[in-house]
Amino acid sequence: MALLPTAARAAASLPEAPAITRGGIISYGRYADSLLLDPVLNDSNTDIWILSNLYDTLLLPTDDGHGVQPGLASAWQVSADGLTVTLALRPGTRFSDATAITAQDVKWSLDRARDPAKGIWSTLLGAVGEVRIADPRTVVLRLHHPDPAILSLLTVFNTAIMPRRQFEAAPGATDAEKAVAFSAHPVTSGPFVLTSWVHGATMQLRRNPCYWREGADGRPLPYLDGIRFEVIPDDATRILRVQSGELDGAEMIPFSRVAELQADPRLRLDLFASTRIDYVVLNVRPSLARGVANPLALPAVREALNDAVYRSGLDQIVTRGIGVPMSSYMSRATPLHVDVPDADRYDPARARALLRQAGYPHGFAATMQILAGNEDEIEIGTALQEMWREIGVDLHLQQLDMASITELYRQGRFTMRVSIWTDDIADPSEITSYFVYAPVIGAQHSGWHSPAAERLYLASGNELDHARRAAEYAQIQALFARGPIVRLYETPYAVVLRRAVHGFLQLPLGNNVFCATWLAR
Secondary structure (H helix, E strand, O other): OOOOOOOOEOOOOOOOHHHOOOOOEEEEEEOOOOOOOOOOOOOOHHHHHHHHHHOOOOEEEOOOOOOEEEOOEEEEEEOOOOOEEEEEEOOOOEOOOOOEOOHHHHHHHHHHHOOOOOOHHHHHHOOEEEEEEEEOOEEEEEEOOOOOOHHHHOOOHHHOOOOHHHHHOOOOOOHHHHHHHHHHOOOOOOOEEEEEEEOOOEEEEEEOOOOOOEOOOOOEOOOOOEEEEEEOOOHHHHHHHHHOOOOOEEOOOOHHHHHHHHOOOOEEEEEEEEEEEEEEEEOOOOEOOOOOEOHHHOHHHHHHHHHOOOHHHHHHHHHOOOOEEOOOOOOOOOOOOOOOOOOOOOOHHHHHHHHHHOOOOOOEEEEEEEEOOOHHHHHHHHHHHHHHHOOOEEEEEEEEOHHHHHHHHHOOOOOEEEEEEOOOOOOOHHHHHHHOOHHHHHHHHOOOOOHHHHHHHHHHOOOOOHHHHHHHHHHHHHHHOOOOEEEEEEEEEEEEEEOOEEOOEEOOOOOEEOOOOEEOO
8 A cells, every 4th residue: 555655844934954952931922811712613713823833633634734744644645436535644753741642532523523413513523424543553434425635634623632531530420521521631743742831821832742743953842841822812911011011922912013013123124925804793683682674584685795995995904905805705715715796896876776675764772792802803893884874884893803703603692793713724614614514613603694605505515617617606606606704805824033033933824833842032
């Protein structure tokens, strides 16, 4: 059996090996705290972007986010008929407690990830009918049908390899209860281990001494002794603490501060290529409270809201021209993206006519949830207030913390909320399962449902012919054009770092990669 060659070293863009120094703890400001550090039971970037530092998957995304590279599997093979994936497990790998990572752990982790009763992402592995252990170093996936994204799906956070015995020994009667207990003191397979977590304040990771990957100096990664995350929701405070030297870096920098920070010789402001989109998700259920009809349930109203957004102006206001207007529900960097006709149309007169036809000649009032202290979201909300006032929509802004926004969102108790999305794989299947395929998460908890789009999504998961699959996704994007979102813009990831920080990487898929980060002395 011919397997693809292994890669022994971490693929990271680093300076020459002699310049790298080991040790030290980096301090990094986060805009919001994580909720639950379990790879399967989550759907929040605040969890996912930490998980990639705690757990490895069988395959890892390449640094450009477009491909896959070996992870805990050193090699793989897909059968000619696309129905079998054979994975050779990397020898000698260990969890952070020094116990061996076994084929049993791999099978259990994948079976848990694809269990429809555990988490919303099980559909991503819906093609997998069986995970079989061929021998102690070989795991075989038997598929119900060929899946064009199967290798990329084995890089996704929910397929992280976890220790079965230690997880099942955690307190709790159910999988969810065990997940909460285990994730408080997890045994990990990735480069770092969680050592403390004060919810809403700080989280500390230390290097995993058992990690398998090697750095450019031939010694095990990571270079750092640890990471200290500080939760600072207010953008201005987060930036000020980097400028003062209290933090080594911070994420989610408002675009209004980019030019200023780029000019500071003590700092480096990086704009990492991304698949990030900023948009407004709408609750389109027929009624939201006390049986009152919901105008957002009408496609014409949603189209009117989109027609009344001057995206080029919004981009200048919020991103200072760094972003580009959205032209679909997925980013231009997502494979099989197509421009939806008139996606960037700005026509307030047409919007007013649509509202009249929908039975709202005088407009209506609505409330939008935004993240408190987030300059970008405040600017988005304020700009939309002005733009929509022109068509009679009276928009009220409700500033909430991330935990509250997330809880209300998951319960479907919202009218509108500003959202961001970033792909976790180089394939459109993940975002489509989340945005379009209602059985997964109710189309972003919006209540939207399109049987035609769902049929196309299911068909695309079986389609190996690239042209036919591209045609299916073009139809899905056309159907979603009047779906439950207001399209805004695409942007890079803005991260500020002190000059002593090297090797940090944020992938186009969002992952914050500290594995090869180091601090200059």
